[in-house]
Amino acid sequence: xxxxxxxxxxxxxxxxxxxxxxxxxxxxxxxxxxxxxxxxxxxxxxxxxxxxxxxxxxxxxxxxxxxxxxxxxxxxxxxxxxxxxxxxxxxxxxxxxxxxxxxxxxxxxxxxxxxxxxxxxxxxxxxxxxxxxxxxxxxxxxxxxxxxxxxxxxxxxxxxxxxxxxxxxxxxxxxx
Numbered sequence: 001x002x003x004x005x006x007x008x009x010x011x012x013x014x015x016x017x018x019x020x021x022x023x024x025x026x027x028x029x030x031x032x033x034x035x036x037x038x039x040x041x042x043x044x045x046x047x048x049x050x051x052x053x054x055x056x057x058x059x060x061x062x063x064x065x066x067x068x069x070x071x072x073x074x075x076x077x078x079x080x081x082x083x084x085x086x087x088x089x090x091x092x093x094x095x096x097x098x099x100x101x102x103x104x105x106x107x108x109x110x111x112x113x114x115x116x117x118x119x120x121x122x123x124x125x126x127x128x129x130x131x132x133x134x135x136x137x138x139x140x141x142x143x144x145x146x147x148x149x150x151x152x153x154x155x156x157x158x159x160x161x162x163x164x165x166x167x168x169x170x171x172x173x174x175x176x
Contacts, residue, residue, distance in 0.1 A: 010142040014149075017156030026155035027125055033158040034115040037063050040165055041107045049103045050172035057097060059172070062165035064102020065093055066158060067114045073154050074117055077124060080137040080147045088137040088145065125151055 021029060041048050041063060048060040057065065072091060079086040102110060133148040145153075 017153045020156035020159040026152045029155040047172040052171040059165040059169040066161050068096045070117045086137045088139040090141045
C-alpha cells in the first residue's frame with residue numbers, strides 16, 4: 001500500500017483512507033488490526049517510542065493514535081445509530097497524542113483496551129441492518145457520513161497507520 005500524498009481537503013482524506021482499504025471487507029481488516037499491532041510492538045522495547053524525526057510519531061504513538069480513533073469511532077457509530085443526523089465533532093489528533101501520551105502507556109494494556117473496543121464495535125457492525133448502515137451523522141469538517149462510510153474509513157485508517165507504525169519501528173531499528 002502506498003502512503004497517501006499530503007492531504008489538503010476533507011474529501012481527499014476520505015479518498016485516501018478508502019484507497020487504503022480498497023475492495024477488502026472492512027470488518028475483516030478491522031478484525032485483523034489488534035493482532036497486527038500487537039505483533040508489531042511485541043519485543044520492540046524502547047525502540048517503539050523512538051521517533052523517526054522529531055515531528056513524526058513513534059510506532060507506539062502511532063498505535064496510540066489508532067486507539068484514540070477507535071475511542072472516537074465507538075461514540076460516532078452509536079450517535080449515528082441512535083440519533084437522527086447527529087453532529088460528529090472532529091478532533092486534533094496531534095493534541096490527543098501530545099496530551100494523552102500513549103508513549104508512556106504499557107503497550108500490552110493499551111492494545112488490550114483497543115481489542116475490547118474493537119470487538120464491541122465489530123459486534124455492533126455485524127448486528128446492523130442495511131438501513132442502519134445507511135444512517136448518517138454530520139461531521140463538522142467532512143459533512144454527511146453514514147455508519148457504513150465511517151466504518152470503512154476506520155478500516156483504511158487502520159491500514160494506513162499500521163504501515164506508518166511499522167515504518168517508524170523499522171527506522172528506529174535501523175538507527176539502533
